Amino acid sequence: MDVADENSDEADSELLEFGVTNIFTEEETETFLPEVSDDEVYQMEEDAAEELDSVEGTELDAYESAQIDESEFVEEERLDSILESILFASDRPVSLNSLKLVFKGTNIKGDKIRRALDRFAVELAGAKRGVTLEEVPGGFQLRTKVDNLNFLSRTLKARQFRLSGPALEVLSITAYKQPIIKSEIDEIRGVESGHLLRALMEKGLVSFEGKSELPGKPMLYGTTKKFLEIFGLRNLKELPTLSQIDELLPEGMTEEEAKPSLSQLTDKLSQTIGGTYSDGEEELGKITDQLSEINTSSEFFEKEKLRQKQMKDRDRAEGLREALLMNEEIGTRDRNWLTKYDEALAAGEDLATREWNAEKERVRQLTQVSEQKAESVDEEALTEESSVDEDLNSPLMDDDEIEAHT
Incomplete structure (x- = not known):
């Protein structure tokens, strides 16, 4: 077993062994009790x-x-x-x-x-x-008591909250090493994890935690409050340590021997009941399940980056306008940017969306040119191949000429 697999299995087992008390797929409703400081x-x-x-x-x-x-x-x-x-x-x-x-x-x-x-x-x-x-x-x-889960599932109409083994693995790594960038998760697991992060974000278990200071400023990921609620934790300090995980393994059993039991725990977790829900939520759940089968990971992250860019641009524009109202000096670059931003708003769109659409169009044109060049090369190759075949089949050519062509 390599180090990456060992780390991920340990992290996975930590979450699984400490278990899930309740998993709810509920709407965010406002409590009837006011929150006070x-x-x-x-x-x-x-x-x-x-x-x-x-x-x-x-x-x-x-x-x-x-x-x-x-x-x-x-x-x-x-x-x-x-x-x-x-x-x-x-x-x-x-x-x-x-x-x-x-x-x-x-x-x-x-x-x-x-x-x-x-x-x-x-x-x-x-x-x-x-x-x-x-x-x-x-x-x-x-x-509800988790011991009554099997009987409770027979009486309640509930939607399953499913997490696959790989998804639990990504969730475990994120929980213990947060804030963490995607490439670090990929390195630990040895495979690409973007689609799993997207699924965990859709379920509300993982969220963006800002940007890293590394080159390119990749996004940082961390677990959410919902993650703590589902796994029965008050805070991240209550996550079990690696030494506690070692104590959970039966005496004399190696981690390799414990793998089947971890797999069984994963299957059991994936079948855990949620809460009651309405017919409308059931229909929404079906639609969500269908959409989750479509691989739109890249588009999802692109739209999320666009949304964050829009928020950043809005804050920047407000700051520049306040500076102008206070008769403060702003740089020429900032002034030109604010002009472009206001022009985009006047045209019924924001600057980030305009730039995003322009970039998409540029990529589309480059792709189209590349495809046209590829088709042109294929046509030339077919024409040349056809010419050679005609020459080889010509009755005027002797054996020496045929051998020269080949």
């Missing part, structure tokens, strides 16, 4: 504390209990019930900050919420419960 939560707690302190030591001491009731006292048992309702109703992870906002104006603070969540998680971990409470990127979420 830590500073906002801290300020809310300070305000609540000041409100309670202002009640004490005044001539209204006789009405102290009534005043405190306005802040709403929540008992521990009711806290557990409220948290369960919120988590059950939300189809997205609920952050701790969002939960703190829900209990604004009550006696419930962040430490009580955290303890209640821990109790709830322990309770759901029992064998009689069908869901678990998982801490995932973005907060806490109720998820």
Whole structure:
């Protein structure tokens, strides 16, 4: 086994052995709970504390209990019930900050919420419960137990979330070496990986992470938040180490002997159930599957580069316009570029698209000229071959002349 195969197999096994708790193909929906920052939560707690302190030591001491009731006292048992309702109703992870906002104006603070969540998680971990409470990127979420997957798949109409062995290999390499350029992935695997990166991007598991400083400025790739959610990780630090992977192999078993089991895990993963979905999503899934069979990797990346070029041009134009408004000096080159950019906008297109179309036309013309030259050479060769055949078949030629032609 060479080093490239060994590295990729190790990375592949790391993701597979730690498994997938749930794989959902869901639409991005806006949660019903507002997201708040830590500073906002801290300020809310300070305000609540000041409100309670202002009640004490005044001539209204006789009405102290009534005043405190306005802040709403929540008992521990009711806290557990409220948290369960919120988590059950939300189809997205609920952050701790969002939960703190829900209990604004009550006696419930962040430490009580955290303890209640821990109790709830322990309770759901029992064998009689069908869901678990998982801490995932973005907060806490109720998820079905993976042990019930086979039975769940018989009742739910779901679209499979399939990842082939090579795709998992590329995903593993990207996860452990991100940010990484495509050529480095190709070098590790020993084969071209562009179409696999495209498939992983379409599934939302991999995304662009900027540009490398290497010559040509190739794109950098990294994993997404959805990747962490699917593989049950809160952050990349929770990815298993190579030493942990070694411990997972049975004693005395080599990596070569472990390959069949890894293959079985890959097959099992590719059959993992997603979530429920509508008929419209089913039709969309069929269309997506059909499109995925078409090899349009080059076109996909070209369009993605065009989109990024458009964004870059827009930012550059805004910066130059602001400089002009502030009476700042800009270079002749920048001024000429801004003129071309504005002319393209006036014509109903952007400069990046105009340049992209011009380049496509140039390549098309060069290809056409090349094909015409090739056809011309073929015709000349056929004409010459035909002439030789006619000479050889001529009755006026003797044996010496025929031998000279051949």
